[in-house]
Amino acid sequence: MLELQNIHKCYGKTEVLRGVSITVERGATVALIGPSGCGKSTAIRIAVGLANADNGNVIFDGESMGRKRDQWQSLRRRVGYVIQEGGLFPHMTARGNVTVMARELRWSHAKITDRLDELAALTHFPADALDRYPSELSGGQRQRVALMRALMLDPDVLLLDEPLGALDPMIRYELQDELKSIFAALGKAVLMVTHDLAEAAFFSDRIVLMREGMIEQSGSFEHLRDKPTTDFVSRFVTAQRGHERNGSGES
Amino acid sequence: MKTRTVVTIGMIAGALLFLGFLLSSQRGNRDSAAPMIVTGSKMFAESLILGELAAIAARESGYEAIHNGSLGGTAIVFRALEEGEIDIYADYTGTLIYETLANEGVSDFGSMRSALAVRGIGVTEPLGFNNSYGVAMLGSRAEELGVRTISDFAKLDRPTISLTPESADRADVWPGIRETYGLPIEEPTILAHELSYRAVVQGEVDAMNVYTTDAKIAAFDFRVLEDDRKHFREYQAIYLYRLDLAERAPGVIEELNSYAGFISNDLMIEHNSLVEIDARAPAFTAEQLDASIRGRDVRVIDELTMTQVLWKRTQEHLWLTVVSMALATIIALPAGVLAAKRPSMGLVVLGIAGVIFTIPSLALLAFFIRPLGLGSPPAIAALTVYALLPMIRSTQVGLASVDRRLIESAEALGMGSTRRLFLIEIPIASRSIIAGIKTATVITIGFAALGAFIGAGGLGEPILTGLRQNRFDLLYAGAGCAAALALAAHGLFDLLERLLIPRGLRA
Numbered sequence: 019m020l021e022l023q024n025i026h027k028c029y030g031k032t033e034v035l036r037g038v039s040i041t042v043e044r045g046a047t048v049a050l051i052g053p054s055g056c057g058k059s060t061a062i063r064i065a066v067g068l069a070n071a072d073n074g075n076v077i078f079d080g081e082s083m084g085r086k087r088d089q090w091q092s093l094r095r096r097v098g099y100v101i102q103e104g105g106l107f108p109h110m111t112a113r114g115n116v117t118v119m120a121r122e123l124r125w126s127h128a129k130i131t132d133r134l135d136e137l138a139a140l141t142h143f144p145a146d147a148l149d150r151y152p153s154e155l156s157g158g159q160r161q162r163v164a165l166m167r168a169l170m171l172d173p174d175v176l177l178l179d180e181p182l183g184a185l186d187p188m189i190r191y192e193l194q195d196e197l198k199s200i201f202a203a204l205g206k207a208v209l210m211v212t213h214d215l216a217e218a219a220f221f222s223d224r225i226v227l228m229r230e231g232m233i234e235q236s237g238s239f240e241h242l243r244d245k246p247t248t249d250f251v252s253r254f255v256t257a258q259r260g261h262e263r264n265g266s267g268e269s
Numbered sequence: 270m271k272t273r274t275v276v277t278i279g280m281i282a283g284a285l286l287f288l289g290f291l292l293s294s295q296r297g298n299r300d301s302a303a304p305m306i307v308t309g310s311k312m313f314a315e316s317l318i319l320g321e322l323a324a325i326a327a328r329e330s331g332y333e334a335i336h337n338g339s340l341g342g343t344a345i346v347f348r349a350l351e352e353g354e355i356d357i358y359a360d361y362t363g364t365l366i367y368e369t370l371a372n373e374g375v376s377d378f379g380s381m382r383s384a385l386a387v388r389g390i391g392v393t394e395p396l397g398f399n400n401s402y403g404v405a406m407l408g409s410r411a412e413e414l415g416v417r418t419i420s421d422f423a424k425l426d427r428p429t430i431s432l433t434p435e436s437a438d439r440a441d442v443w444p445g446i447r448e449t450y451g452l453p454i455e456e457p458t459i460l461a462h463e464l465s466y467r468a469v470v471q472g473e474v475d476a477m478n479v480y481t482t483d484a485k486i487a488a489f490d491f492r493v494l495e496d497d498r499k500h501f502r503e504y505q506a507i508y509l510y511r512l513d514l515a516e517r518a519p520g521v522i523e524e525l526n527s528y529a530g531f532i533s534n535d536l537m538i539e540h541n542s543l544v545e546i547d548a549r550a551p552a553f554t555a556e557q558l559d560a561s562i563r564g565r566d567v568r569v570i571d572e573l574t575m576t577q578v579l580w581k582r583t584q585e586h587l588w589l590t591v592v593s594m595a596l597a598t599i600i601a602l603p604a605g606v607l608a609a610k611r612p613s614m615g616l617v618v619l620g621i622a623g624v625i626f627t628i629p630s631l632a633l634l635a636f637f638i639r640p641l642g643l644g645s646p647p648a649i650a651a652l653t654v655y656a657l658l659p660m661i662r663s664t665q666v667g668l669a670s671v672d673r674r675l676i677e678s679a680e681a682l683g684m685g686s687t688r689r690l691f692l693i694e695i696p697i698a699s700r701s702i703i704a705g706i707k708t709a710t711v712i713t714i715g716f717a718a719l720g721a722f723i724g725a726g727g728l729g730e731p732i733l734t735g736l737r738q739n740r741f742d743l744l745y746a747g748a749g750c751a752a753a754l755a756l757a758a759h760g761l762f763d764l765l766e767r768l769l770i771p772r773g774l775r776a
Contacts, residue, residue: 066681094683105678109696109771118692119682151773167682 019044019079019207020065020175026073027060027231034060036231037074040209042175047201047208049218052228053254058211061228062179065209066099079174095119098168102180104160106152106167112159113148116166123171137166140200158189165200176201178210182217194220215239215258227251306334306518309355309643311346312722312733313462314544314551315400315482315537319359321555323508323525327357330520338551339733340643340724342435343369345635347509351388354642356511356518357525361400361504367441391512391522394529395505398482398537402442402501404430405479405491407469418497422476423450431458431465431474441502442478449500463736482534484542506532531562548740575743578731583750585726589645589717590754593652594710601657601709602702605664606690615665622658630655630716634723648725652717656709663705667698700770707762714755718747728754 020042027035035057042048050058063069065076067083067090076083078093106115113134120130138145141162152160161181168176181197182190198221201208212218218225219239226236234254235247243259246252306327310320320336327334337355340346347369349355365385366375375381382392404419416422430452436442437459447454458474465477466485479486479493481504486493508525515522536558543554550573560567573581604622608615625633633655637647671694679689695702721729728751735744 068677068681091683091685094681097681099678099681101674101678103674105674107675107678107693107697108773109699110773119684122684122688122692151771153773 020209021075021077022061022065023075023077024073025061025064025071025076027057027064027069027071034231035064035071038228038231038233039074040226040233040236042207042209044174044207045205046224047210047222049222049225050209050211050228051213051215051218051225052234054213055230056228057231058213058228059179062177062209062211066094066097066177095123095171096174098165098171098173098176100161100164100168100176100178100181102183103157104152104164106160106163108152111149111151112143112155112163112166115152115163116148116170118167120170133170133172134166137169140169140203141166142196156189157185158193161185161193165197169204174206176204176206176208178208180211180213183213197221215255227254305332306357306514306521307355308334308336309340309346309349309358309724310336310338311343311358312339312341313480314484315480315541316359317551318540318544318555318558319396319506319508320357321552322528322558323357323359325555325559326524326528327518327521330518330524332518332521336552337643337724339721339730341722345638345643345723348638349643350390350509350511352642353511354644356514357508357521359396359506359508361506362395363401363441363502363504364439365509367502368439371440385509386512389512391510391514393508393510393522393526395507396528397530397532398506398534399503400480400482400506400534400537401504402436403479403481403493403496404446404476405469405486405493406476407472408490408492410472410475411492411494416492416494418495419446419450419500420497422494423452425475428452428454428476429458429474430454431460431468431477433462433465433478434459436478446500449498461736482537482541484538484545487538488542488546506537528562532558536561548743575746578743579728579746579750582726582728582730582747583754585645585730586714586717586720586728586751586754589648589652589720589725589727590710590713590758593649593717594656594706594713596649596653597656597660597709597713598706600653601660601705602664604657605661605702605705606668606695608661608665609668618661619658619665622654622661625654626658630719631722634719638723643724645720645725647723648717648720648727652713652720655716656713659709659712660702660705663701663708664698667701667705668694670701671697696771697774700766700774703762703766703769707759707766710758710762711755714751714758718751 022038022040025035025038026033038057038061040048040050040061050061052058060069064071067076070085078096083089083093107118110118116134116137117130120133134148137143138148143159143162143166147155147159152163155163165181182193185193194217201221208221210218210221215225223238224236225239225242227234227242229250235242235251242251243255246255306324308320308323308327310316317338320338324334324336340349340355343360343364346355346358347360350358362378362381366377366381370381370384373384375384385392404422406416406422411417414425416425422428432443437457439445443457446452458468460468465474466489468474469477469491470489476494479491481493485491508528510522510525540554540558543549543557544551557567604618608618628636630651633651634648637650641647641650675693675697676689679693684692717727718729718732720727721733728747731743731747735741735747
């Protein structure tokens, strides 16, 4: 469904991505993981066109994306994108945030209401909170609104950049469960950036571990744990699991 | 709901414009009974009276006439006549010969008349009084120091003198008298005429320049020093008029000439004193003067009460402010967006607005007289460009400080950049944008008081009149109304902010 082919990206003289290829099939959840500065966020930004690759292709549903604005604009309506802390528009209510694009696309009022009800049920978002502004919502609720907004147009692909990063552990744990069942229910292609291996393992059939702009190893969690191809992979896995044993869950 | 802020910012501008048109249609109605003859005057009582008198003369000949008073100094009023802004005003032979036409080899009445005719300006016979320049001291102090002549004054130990801004720039007054009498004064104090009297009475300066028909000479017990070296020339009062009046309004010129020789120095001082000391309106005073010259009864002239005057001026002030704020908003918002979106253009736009903002406000007003004439158009233009900087800057800052992640979120939703600007960026920047409009409005209300200098009316008018007539009640009332207007505008915008800025941005 979504394919990044041999992506290169420089910011100034710093090479952020050095030939990254990732494929996400329909129904699959892929987790991009790695230490800060490994290029995982840049990769997901390139996938939604917020950054342009210097080299390489983004292929969406068999179509190679160029640099044309129109092409990206219509692509984006088939992609849901969620960032840390939600990126909600502060001057719009939860309802306003979720439905803004549908209204832009002149959906009928009934269709919008139906879709919103459906999403609120899916994400367990309380109906009476729909008319609150982001500043009046809890962190978990904000993230649910961001997810609803991303899902509103029923996209084929869902891109999530540290979607749970700003939440406190309790809420995060709760939302993880919900997200996973939502992903399973929707059967979309999901690409998620996280820095937490446990979270990656929880969500994904396939984990892509990045380091300094390149893919170090990819595969299931067990594959990474049991058959690390490099010393870095085994150290990364050990370090993260060590945290887990210490009971912090944060890294 | 999402477009609420955009719509409402648009509505502010729209409402301002509407209010402007409403007020302007009121003015328009007044203007539509269009006066054929416009008389003008400089900024002092005698000139105002003669401006009103000329309007009476025009009405006597059967025309509509209005007096556009207190336009400024000689240069401004003369140019207004040359350019047809006004048709008639009173001036003095000395002023024209030695100042206005100084470079044209004019030396007497005849050559002055020819030089004026070339410019399409005609001149009446002398009206009868000589309002020359003079130097005056407080009578008691002159007595004490034994000063009778200007030569005596020059011999004082470190004498000081106060001059009006206009006379300080006139070769025939300063440095003329300094050279003739060898006055040991390097820097004269420059003060408005009315303030000069105070300065002399309070002993801050020894002497001042006066006009020889000035009502305050007697009122303040001043002594006009004898011009023992005959420095000051004759300043015979005359009317200047546009020569095309002969065709446009036959009879008016004859009517003006009928005053010639009938207004003596004493008659003029008496009527100046009505305005300056008794605080009567120039229109009323001119009616009295006309009646006494023609030997007829004085007609009743409705003099406006102070409340009526203030109400009228407040409306004018509001009109100036509202129209210029609406125009400025229409210009500044797109300019602010441009400045935020294209930083290189922003530098240019803000640079221009910044330079305009540093121009002294009075100079800016004067600048627009040439292309736009006198009255409210140049005042509105000046107020508009003056308001641009705070508005453009606040728009630019507001837009530039919108969180980058929100812009990307909108982009990632597939929202086009224009829609994003209106749906996301401008609403989020609305607080800053409205604050800019608020600041600009308050500045503009203050600045609009200067409109009175170029005949635009407004609350500067009672302030200037109060100053001219020594009527501090009028002065304070004018200033008070302007301050109240500024406070009201401030309050109105506070209310607007509460209504316009979405709840989510206020929390």
